[in-house]
Amino acid sequence: MRLSLSFVLGLVAAAFAQSNVTSYISTETPLAKAGVLANIGPDGSLSSGAKSGIVIASPSTVNPDYLYTWTRDSSLTFKALIDQFVSGEDDTLGPLIDDFTSAQAIIQQIDNPSGSVSTGGLGEPKFNIDETAFTGAWGRPQRDGPALRATAIMTYATYLYNSGNTTYVTDTLWPIIELDLNYVATYWNESTFDLWEEVDSSSFFTTAVQHRALREGITFANLIGETSDVSNWETQADDLLCFLQSYWNPTDLYMTANTGGGRSGKDANTVLASIHTFDPEAGCDDVTFQPCSDKALSNLKVYVDSFRSIYTINSGISSDAAVATGRYPEDSYYNGNPWFLTTLAAAEQLYDALIVWNAQGSLNVTSTSLAFFQQFDSSVTAGTYASGSDEFTTLTSAIQTFADGFVEIIAKYTPSNGSLSEQYSKSDGSELSAYDLTWSFAAALTAFEARAGNTYGSWGAANLTTSCSGGSSGSTVAVTFTVNYDTVWGENLYITGSVSELSDWSTSSALIMSAADYPTWSITVDLPASTTIQYKYITIYDGTVTWEDDPNNEITTPASGSVTQADSWH
Numbered sequence: 001m002r003l004s005l006s007f008v009l010g011l012v013a014a015a016f017a018q019s020n021v022t023s024y025i026s027t028e029t030p031l032a033k034a035g036v037l038a039n040i041g042p043d044g045s046l047s048s049g050a051k052s053g054i055v056i057a058s059p060s061t062v063n064p065d066y067l068y069t070w071t072r073d074s075s076l077t078f079k080a081l082i083d084q085f086v087s088g089e090d091d092t093l094g095p096l097i098d099d100f101t102s103a104q105a106i107i108q109q110i111d112n113p114s115g116s117v118s119t120g121g122l123g124e125p126k127f128n129i130d131e132t133a134f135t136g137a138w139g140r141p142q143r144d145g146p147a148l149r150a151t152a153i154m155t156y157a158t159y160l161y162n163s164g165n166t167t168y169v170t171d172t173l174w175p176i177i178e179l180d181l182n183y184v185a186t187y188w189n190e191s192t193f194d195l196w197e198e199v200d201s202s203s204f205f206t207t208a209v210q211h212r213a214l215r216e217g218i219t220f221a222n223l224i225g226e227t228s229d230v231s232n233w234e235t236q237a238d239d240l241l242c243f244l245q246s247y248w249n250p251t252d253l254y255m256t257a258n259t260g261g262g263r264s265g266k267d268a269n270t271v272l273a274s275i276h277t278f279d280p281e282a283g284c285d286d287v288t289f290q291p292c293s294d295k296a297l298s299n300l301k302v303y304v305d306s307f308r309s310i311y312t313i314n315s316g317i318s319s320d321a322a323v324a325t326g327r328y329p330e331d332s333y334y335n336g337n338p339w340f341l342t343t344l345a346a347a348e349q350l351y352d353a354l355i356v357w358n359a360q361g362s363l364n365v366t367s368t369s370l371a372f373f374q375q376f377d378s379s380v381t382a383g384t385y386a387s388g389s390d391e392f393t394t395l396t397s398a399i400q401t402f403a404d405g406f407v408e409i410i411a412k413y414t415p416s417n418g419s420l421s422e423q424y425s426k427s428d429g430s431e432l433s434a435y436d437l438t439w440s441f442a443a444a445l446t447a448f449e450a451r452a453g454n455t456y457g458s459w460g461a462a463n464l465t466t467s468c469s470g471g472s473s474g475s476t477v478a479v480t481f482t483v484n485y486d487t488v489w490g491e492n493l494y495i496t497g498s499v500s501e502l503s504d505w506s507t508s509s510a511l512i513m514s515a516a517d518y519p520t521w522s523i524t525v526d527l528p529a530s531t532t533i534q535y536k537y538i539t540i541y542d543g544t545v546t547w548e549d550d551p552n553n554e555i556t557t558p559a560s561g562s563v564t565q566a567d568s569w570h
């Protein structure tokens with residue numbers, strides 16, 4: 001066998017790049033882990049008086065002041081720690097995780113500018129680190145927080161439950177989880193500030209993590225036998241999955257990050273959504289935007305390319321190689337720079353994709369993902385390439401190199417003490433904005449885990465399909481009916497009414513309501529939009545049906561969105 005000189009040089013360069021990446025990862029992993037732990041109260045070395053289990057965003061108190069706790073950052077960070085704990089990678093983390101769940105139980109109950117625990121307060125994005133409300137002006141609410149918190153805690157609770165610790169799960173963790181998931185189910189169809197706290201509209205990341213949380217909530221509730229919310233969560237999850245599809249830009253082949261904001265919509269929001277809803281059992285499913293799906297790969301290319309020409313440190317880098325990436329190309333915060341956690345997210349998505357292609361033993365190139373794959377082989381065409389074929393080998397090794405390239409960029413701009421700030425300068429790569437950002441460290445840990453091939457369980461993304469009524473026209477609206485009623489043991493409340501969704505006045509197939517907040521009974525039903533509907537509540541006890549008195553209740557549904565109808569029994 002004769003090897004050309006350029007082939008040999010290529011091998012040498014690849015080996016160098018690999019060793020650069022692996023040596024960086026072995027140095028940075030313990031530093032990043034220590035960086036996370038330093039930022040958790042009360043004992044973290046930089047946690048500056050944070051209460052037990054409270055995660056500070058950064059120790060920085062000026063330019064910018066990030067000495068607060070955000071539900072999003074805390075939950076993503078603890079998801080990474082919980083994954084390490086339940087997988088046995090680090091069995092020392094249990095007490096810290098218990099501190100976190102206890103702190104969140106307190107945070108949930110704090111009255112704050114978004115409301116109380118029962119009136120929308122769970123959507124409050126940030127709190128003071130002494131567990132009091134932050135009352136200054138802010139972009140609120142941010143509705144991803146409860147979903148991310150529920151996902152993190154359910155991962156832990158599932159592990160405990162399956163280890164036989166059922167009482168603690170049902171008595172202590174389930175109430176926290178149920179509050180968060182009922183918040184998601186109730187409010188997902190109302191506007192939210194995005195994860196960057198700037199745009200008030202609907203946001204892809206938020207919708208994606210809300211959908212994930214409800215799906216795992218259904219599985220979790222069934223596991224522990226707490227099923228009263230399940231049918232509502234199923235309804236809302238199906239609607240969320242339909243809504244998720246609507247962000248796709250079919251002309252330019254990327255996910256538009258926000259429905260508002262007046263920007264291109266090219267945004268790390270979508271890449272973060274893909275890695276934080278990765279389900280290793282869901283293949284390359286594009287309905288849930290899996291990392292190796294054709295949509296997510298095309299989206300990644302569009303996102304990455306949007307930074308090639310706007311950062312000085314990216315100049316001279318070839319168009320098929322990794323570059324420094326930021327939140328979104330129009331960003332002007334600190335003059336608009338790359339972020340550690342967004343550049344790492346690009347690497348992580350590709351590592352996740354490689355895990356699935358290697359596990360499935362093939363990869364698909366479709367018309368949607370063709371431009372992504374042609375970066376690595378300009379002659380590739382749409383088709384299925386099995387492992388062992390030259391094309392599979394060429395593409396996966398080029399994509400591994402591409403992914404490692406993002407880590408190499410991070411390596412290049414990491415100071416020797418391993419500190420990761422929020423941003424690094426677009427002109428010279430020096431660290432900018434908040435130092436020792438907890439989320440930057442957590443993003444390094446999860447990207448490195450993905451590179452090592454580690455995965456952490458399914459959330460039920462496999463084999464989901466959408467059955468969206470009326471496409472994106474929103475021809476149904478979610479109506480939540482609530483009514484107070486004192487029942488006797490064994491007696492249940494139902495609703496029935498004048499449309500098929502309310503069983504056409506049937507008593508035998510009337511819809512049973514949830515008593516999760518007894519004596520308030522509730523149910524959420526998708527009803528035709530802009531329609532006047534009559535209905536009544538009934539009770540059934542020992543087979544005996546009792547109707548409300550006349551007249552019928554009546555509601556005229558709005559054209560879109562969701563609505564709550566609070567009734568009293570008459």
Ligand SMILES: *[C@@H]1O[C@H](CO)[C@@H](O)[C@H](O)[C@H]1NC(C)=O
Binds near residue numbers: 016412
């Ligand atoms: C490896 O890292 C060193 C130091 O950061 C850098 O100068 C060199 O170009 C890197 N090598 C490759 C092949 O990327």
Ligand SMILES: *[C@@H]1O[C@H](CO)[C@@H](O)[C@H](O)[C@H]1NC(C)=O
Binds near residue numbers: 094098160
């Ligand atoms: C269940 O887990 C909690 C949280 O770690 C712990 O405090 C409790 O002692 C455990 N109970 C049992 C029976 O193991």
Ligand SMILES: *[C@@H]1O[C@H](CO)[C@@H](O)[C@H](O)[C@H]1NC(C)=O
Binds near residue numbers: 189
């Ligand atoms: C609510 O859902 C409908 C139907 O999917 C959608 O058209 C609308 O944009 C959503 N609104 C918000 C604020 O999520």
Ligand SMILES: *[C@@H]1O[C@H](CO)[C@@H](O)[C@H](O)[C@H]1NC(C)=O
Binds near residue numbers: 360362363
């Ligand atoms: C490739 O596409 C086929 C047909 O749609 C599908 O069955 C298979 O799961 C896909 N494989 C991957 C790795 O995406």
Ligand SMILES: *[C@@H]1O[C@H](CO)[C@@H](O)[C@H](O)[C@H]1NC(C)=O
Binds near residue numbers: 415416417418419
């Ligand atoms: C780490 O190094 C950076 C850059 O030299 C410096 O700004 C920072 O203070 C250092 N952090 C610690 C904890 O020493």
Ligand SMILES: *[C@@H]1O[C@H](CO)[C@@H](O)[C@H](O)[C@H]1NC(C)=O
Binds near residue numbers: 281463
């Ligand atoms: C998804 O469906 C396929 C085909 O029916 C089946 O082989 C696979 O086990 C399912 N996956 C999961 C996780 O349910």
